[in-house]
Amino acid sequence: MPTPSRSPAIAPPAGHQPVLCREVIDLLAVPRGGCAIDATIGLGGHAALLLDELGPDGLLIGMDADEGNLELARENLGPSAKVRLFHGHFENIEEVLKDVGITTVDTVLADLGISSNQLDDPARGFSFSTDGPLDMRMDRQLPTTAADLVNKLSQTELADLIYHNAQERASRRIARAICMARHDQRITTTTQLADIICKALKQNPDSHRSKIHPATRSFMALRIAVNRELEALEQFVQALPRILKPGGRAGVISFHSLEDGLCKRAFRKMKTEGCVNIITKRPITPTAQERRENPRSRSAKLRVVERTSTD
Numbered sequence: 305m306p307t308p309s310r311s312p313a314i315a316p317p318a319g320h321q322p323v324l325c326r327e328v329i330d331l332l333a334v335p336r337g338g339c340a341i342d343a344t345i346g347l348g349g350h351a352a353l354l355l356d357e358l359g360p361d362g363l364l365i366g367m368d369a370d371e372g373n374l375e376l377a378r379e380n381l382g383p384s385a386k387v388r389l390f391h392g393h394f395e396n397i398e399e400v401l402k403d404v405g406i407t408t409v410d411t412v413l414a415d416l417g418i419s420s421n422q423l424d425d426p427a428r429g430f431s432f433s434t435d436g437p438l439d440m441r442m443d444r445q446l447p448t449t450a451a452d453l454v455n456k457l458s459q460t461e462l463a464d465l466i467y468h469n470a471q472e473r474a475s476r477r478i479a480r481a482i483c484m485a486r487h488d489q490r491i492t493t494t495t496q497l498a499d500i501i502c503k504a505l506k507q508n509p510d511s512h513r514s515k516i517h518p519a520t521r522s523f524m525a526l527r528i529a530v531n532r533e534l535e536a537l538e539q540f541v542q543a544l545p546r547i548l549k550p551g552g553r554a555g556v557i558s559f560h561s562l563e564d565g566l567c568k569r570a571f572r573k574m575k576t577e578g579c580v581n582i583i584t585k586r587p588i589t590p591t592a593q594e595r596r597e598n599p600r601s602r603s604a605k606l607r608v609v610e611r612t613s614t615d
């Protein structure tokens with residue numbers, strides 16, 4: 305079990321509260337003077353902790369699909385010769401390592417999903433609670449927005465997407481309502497889509513009858529599709545045995561059951577093949593205190609594996 309550890313050298317940046325900090329540092333056992341890659345550096349909160357562990361002779365590589373967040377990480381971490389930052393998708397992690405001139409690292413961290421500043425920015429279109437363009441791209445260079453999917457996919461394709469990516473049981477009703485609404489007018493904003501979903505489910509988001517907003521699952525499903533999150537995670541996880549040094553550790557923090565299930569299955573298969581040892585027999589979740597202090601941490605699950613010394 306994780307034990308209490310020292311606090312970070314750099315205070316967590318405003319705009320996003322990193323989750324499971326103590327657990328990440330305790331379980332990743334970052335070697336002093338080693339090399340770590342934060343594959344989803346976000347605003348640099350976890351990265352600051354990793355840097356602290358690496359010490360003055362270590363190297364931290366950071367990457368993010370969102371160029372805006374990468375800039376924030378750069379500002380928050382400050383200029384340093386021991387930090388190299390790259391705009392990129394973690395499914396291409398091996399290309400980033402190649403750019404640095406290395407093939408393996410001691411530590412890998414991926415903190416999946418979106419950061420609070422992305423969620424809270426209406427212009428990014430991730431949230432149903434504020435009006436904004438229906439975008440949802442983490443990387444603005446991606447060709448397809450959520451509005452494209454909502455307006456172009458067939459009713460069956462939409463229903464399948466919403467069901468498979470978020471297990472929304474009312475997916476068919478929602479897809480039908482979307483197709484009827486877009487017949488009259490293109491769906492371009494977050495609140496427009498949220499209203500359509502609420503009406504389809506005959507639910508008032510303010511009634512607090514259910515714990516979550518009626519559009520929560522549909523929005524999540526669209527975000528997963530726009531950013532090809534599951535395919536990317538599968539590719540990233542498969543690369544871990546190739547990019548970890550013997551004894552090196554990788555941690556993945558996930559926020560929904562599809563991501564966590566994917567990691568669990570992949571890690572078990574790697575263990576069977578003798579590539580890794582599983583450090584977390586069960587996923588590590590936030591303490592009650594962390595959940596209270598940072599409600600957005602409540603669904604976080606951390607799984608850690610260690611590369612075996614021989615294949």
Ligand SMILES: C[S@@+](CC[C@H](N)C(=O)[O-])C[C@H]1O[C@@H](n2cnc3c(N)ncnc32)[C@H](O)[C@@H]1O
Pocket residue numbers: 320321322323343344345346347348349350351367368369370373392393394395415416417418419442531536
């Ligand atoms: C939860 S935030 C990470 C926060 C970070 N750990 C911190 O402490 O500030 C997730 C980040 O992952 C990035 N991201 C999502 N999918 C990605 C992908 N496929 N490749 C690289 N970055 C990705 C998002 O843009 C976001 O900045």
